[in-house]
Amino acid sequence: MADQTIIVTGGSQGLGLELAKYHHNNDENAVIIILSRSEAKLINACKKICNNTEFSKLEEFDTNKTRLYYHPIDLSNAGKVENLLPLLAKLPTIQKTYLTAGGASVKLFRDYSISELQQGINMNYSSSLFLSHVLLKNELCKHLIYFSSEVSFFPFIGYSSYTPSKTSLKSLVNILRQEFPDCRLTNVFPGNFASEGYAEENLTKPKITKDIEGSSKPISVEACREIIINDINKGYDDITTDFIGWVLMACDMGLNKNWNYSKFWFLQLILGVFANLIIIPIYMVILKYDINKYLRKAQVSDKTKKQ
Numbered sequence: 001m002a003d004q005t006i007i008v009t010g011g012s013q014g015l016g017l018e019l020a021k022y023h024h025n026n027d028e029n030a031v032i033i034i035l036s037r038s039e040a041k042l043i044n045a046c047k048k049i050c051n052n053t054e055f056s057k058l059e060e061f062d063t064n065k066t067r068l069y070y071h072p073i074d075l076s077n078a079g080k081v082e083n084l085l086p087l088l089a090k091l092p093t094i095q096k097t098y099l100t101a102g103g104a105s106v107k108l109f110r111d112y113s114i115s116e117l118q119q120g121i122n123m124n125y126s127s128s129l130f131l132s133h134v135l136l137k138n139e140l141c142k143h144l145i146y147f148s149s150e151v152s153f154f155p156f157i158g159y160s161s162y163t164p165s166k167t168s169l170k171s172l173v174n175i176l177r178q179e180f181p182d183c184r185l186t187n188v189f190p191g192n193f194a195s196e197g198y199a200e201e202n203l204t205k206p207k208i209t210k211d212i213e214g215s216s217k218p219i220s221v222e223a224c225r226e227i228i229i230n231d232i233n234k235g236y237d238d239i240t241t242d243f244i245g246w247v248l249m250a251c252d253m254g255l256n257k258n259w260n261y262s263k264f265w266f267l268q269l270i271l272g273v274f275a276n277l278i279i280i281p282i283y284m285v286i287l288k289y290d291i292n293k294y295l296r297k298a299q300v301s302d303k304t305k306k307q
């Protein structure tokens, strides 16, 4: 019978669904719980995870019946997340919680509505913040896995509603590592991978953003999951999923960095010093030139549209 629990937020699609599927197939003594906002999407995801066999609502928890559960919730709603406590407290030991919920809407800052900016904070920061609080405060989970992004090492044009929240997550994890030394806290910084969310963000992504992030070619969701699980199993806690992500992490020096948490960290240290001295200053000059050229062009086409 199942004697442990694995929770996946954002488990209704993309990487979250893939992680839930992986653990459902590979950890036979684990209860899997997926959380996200849309009940219809969650039910669909459960069908994919268990090949249309048994699954149930979290309120009807009974390990004799099934080990796959779903629970629709907006994780950016602090009150609703706090009300999860009685449901979480009666589960078998929570071994892992993947805080995968999140997503990007990618545009120029001036093109967002105020509510889109609010959504960016809700989806990418609050949705992980509040659940972390409930789990850590009540000592309910042994290992939390956060999903930031490579962009948290390098903020650039197009991601203004997203990057600041992902950088906040990175900062939060560094603080929590100090306060909760007995709980394992992993921070994943993925590069592009081909999820449903990625396909959608590409519909509005400005050309300049596509050009800058070109070196992070999208990998498949399965490949991304494999890298993350392998690295977690090897004991790494700051994880990137492609080469450029590893380089950007190396460039992101400072008091926050837990150097020995990442792969080939000593090489990162040397590269970081060298890049901060020479490569980055040159790259920033070129980047500024490219962005200004793009903005001038965008302005010209705006004006012609208005005429």
Ligand SMILES: NC(=O)C1=CN([C@@H]2O[C@H](COP(=O)(O)OP(=O)(O)OC[C@H]3O[C@@H](n4cnc5c(N)ncnc54)[C@H](OP(=O)(O)O)[C@@H]3O)[C@@H](O)[C@H]2O)C=CC1
Pocket: 009, 010, 011, 012, 013, 014, 015, 016, 035, 036, 037, 038, 039, 041, 073, 074, 075, 076, 099, 100, 101, 102, 103, 104, 122, 123, 124, 127, 147, 148, 149, 150, 189, 190, 191, 192, 193, 194, 195, 196, 197, 198
């Ligand atoms: N794809 C990529 O290239 C990259 C992705 N990432 C990050 O990795 C994570 C997974 O990405 P990906 O698989 O692309 O994501 P998707 O956009 O494909 O899926 C996002 C998931 O999060 C859920 N979700 C969103 N907001 C909330 C909320 N407020 N409460 C509860 N659930 C919510 C969605 O379900 P519902 O709509 O039903 O709520 C959905 O299940 C995200 O955090 C993303 O920012 C990082 C770097 C690159």
Ligand SMILES: CCCCCCCCCCCCCCCC(=O)[C@@H](N)CO
Pocket: 103, 104, 149, 150, 151, 154, 190, 191, 192, 193, 197, 198, 201, 212, 213, 214, 215, 216, 244, 251, 275, 279, 280, 283
């Ligand atoms: C030494 C200096 C070199 C600088 C090179 C700069 C390359 C930048 C690559 C950034 C890739 C970002 C991928 C993650 C995007 C993401 O999180 C979204 N797709 C979310 O869905």
